[in-house]
Amino acid sequence: MTTKVQKAYKNPAFISSRDARTIRILAEYLEPAARFRDQQVKDTIVFFGSARLVDSIRAKKIYEEAQELYEKKKNEETQKKLHWAKRQLEMSRYYDDARELARLLTKWSRSIVNSHHRFIICSGGGPGIMEAANRGAADVPEGKSIGLNISIPLEQDPNNFITPELNFEFHYFFMRKFWFIYLAKALVVFPGGFGTLDELFEVLTLIQTNKLQKKMPVVLYGKEYWNNVVNFQYMVDHLVIDEEDLKLFKIVDNVPEAFEYLKGKLTELFL
Numbered sequence: 044m045t046t047k048v049q050k051a052y053k054n055p056a057f058i059s060s061r062d063a064r065t066i067r068i069l070a071e072y073l074e075p076a077a078r079f080r081d082q083q084v085k086d087t088i089v090f091f092g093s094a095r096l097v098d099s100i101r102a103k104k105i106y107e108e109a110q111e112l113y114e115k116k117k118n119e120e121t122q123k124k125l126h127w128a129k130r131q132l133e134m135s136r137y138y139d140d141a142r143e144l145a146r147l148l149t150k151w152s153r154s155i156v157n158s159h160h161r162f163i164i165c166s167g168g169g170p171g172i173m174e175a176a177n178r179g180a181a182d183v184p185e186g187k188s189i190g191l192n193i194s195i196p197l198e199q200d201p202n203n204f205i206t207p208e209l210n211f212e213f214h215y216f217f218m219r220k221f222w223f224i225y226l227a228k229a230l231v232v233f234p235g236g237f238g239t240l241d242e243l244f245e246v247l248t249l250i251q252t253n254k255l256q257k258k259m260p261v262v263l264y265g266k267e268y269w270n271n272v273v274n275f276q277y278m279v280d281h282l283v284i285d286e287e288d289l290k291l292f293k294i295v296d297n298v299p300e301a302f303e304y305l306k307g308k309l310t311e312l313f314l
Contacts, residue, residue, distance in 0.1 A: 071218040075211055079226065082208055085159035086313070087189060087226045088148055088305070090141060091242050092172025092233030092264075093134075098142070102128075102135035137233050137265060138175045140298050144231065144264075145179025147302045149186040155314070160187060162228060162309060167219075168192030168201045168210065172233045177204035191219050220245065228313055229305055230261045234268040250291050251284075260308040261292040262301055269294055 051057055058066065097105070109128035113121040145164045152162040164180040166173035168190025180188035181204040190205035192212045201210055213219040224246065232243050243263075249255045263269045278284045295301045 068215060068218060071213055071215055072221070075222055078208065078211075082187075083159045084163050084187075084189070084209070084226065085157070085161055086228045087163050087165035088152075088229045088231065088309075089165045089223050089227045090145065090172060090176035090231050090233065091167070091235060091239050092137065092141060092175075093235040093239060094167075094169045094171040094173060095236075096134050096138045096171045096175075096234075097131065098138045098175070099132070099135040102132040102138075106132045134234070138172065140264065141172050141175035141231075141233050142179040142182070143298050144301050145176040145188070146182045146186075147179075147298065148305065149180040149183040149188070151302075151306055153183060153186065163187055163189055163209075165189040165191065165223065165227070166205075167238075168205060168212075170200070170202055172235065174202035174204060177202055180204070180206075191222055193219050224249065224255070227259060228257070229259060229309060231264060231301065231305070232262065233264045234272075240272075247288075247291055251288060258312050260305060260312075262305060263292055263294045264296075264301060266294050266296045 052066075057063055106125075106128040109121070109125045113125045115121075148162065149164055152160070155161045164176050164186075165188065166176040168177075169192060173190070177188045177190060180186040187206045187209060188204065189209040190201055190211065192201045192210070193216060194212060194214055201212070211222075213222075220242070223242070230243075230246055232239060243261075246259075246261065250259060250261070275284070275289055279286050279289065293304060295304065
């Protein structure tokens with residue numbers, strides 16, 4: 044008797060193979076598209092920022108523990124831990140501000156009468172600023188938010204505040220980036236590391252080169268951080284970007300300023 048052969052698309056070994064890479068890539072386009080359609084998500088506000096920051100309550104506890112340890116055992120190691128904990132406490136304001144900004148934007152978006160959900164908060168799905176954004180949306184009754192998580196060795200377990208139906212796990216960075224930008228109507232970038240800078244500059248490049256057909260306001264949150272990390276005026280002075288390119292983004296330093304700017308721009312451009 045002839046053994047029944049397994050269909051190729053039901054063969055895990057084949058689907059996970061190099062030969063089926065294009066199928067996996069296509070799946071990371073089609074499956075999110077189907078879920079966004081089912082959940083009636085029309086567009087998003089994307090939050091980028093460090094995965095390493097914590098809220099002020101946790102940061103204060105970390106600092107107090109480090110201070111107590113230093114008092115008991117004053118040496119170079121405990122001094123370094125205390126310095127790190129102090130910096131973590133200082134940086135925790137960005138977590139708290141991201142949470143509050145996401146809450147205000149979600150509350151505002153919930154007031155918009157539409158057949159689809161407008162301006163849904165979207166993050167990279169992990170901890171830190173990503174968690175803060177999803178958490179702020181969850182602070183609003185019936186507030187929804189998206190998490191576009193990525194499988195990497197460190198830092199990227201999905202946080203607990205993502206709307207379950209909008210929790211995604213990606214293998215390919217470029218497909219994840221596609222979904223960040225495809226639905227985005229605005230971008231808010233909090234202090235972050237290499238990943239945050241990569242995402243920011245890719246978006247600015249797409250806007251600068253007119254590869255995006257839509258207008259998209261970009262907010263850099265935290266003047267002290269961004270003015271020290273990237274000297275945009277120096278780039279202008281050395282002719283690698285134009286003065287006009289400085290208008291591609293706006294640097295803000297507090298939640299009310301960021302909220303009013305985004306609400307005004309989104310209303311002007313898309314409502």
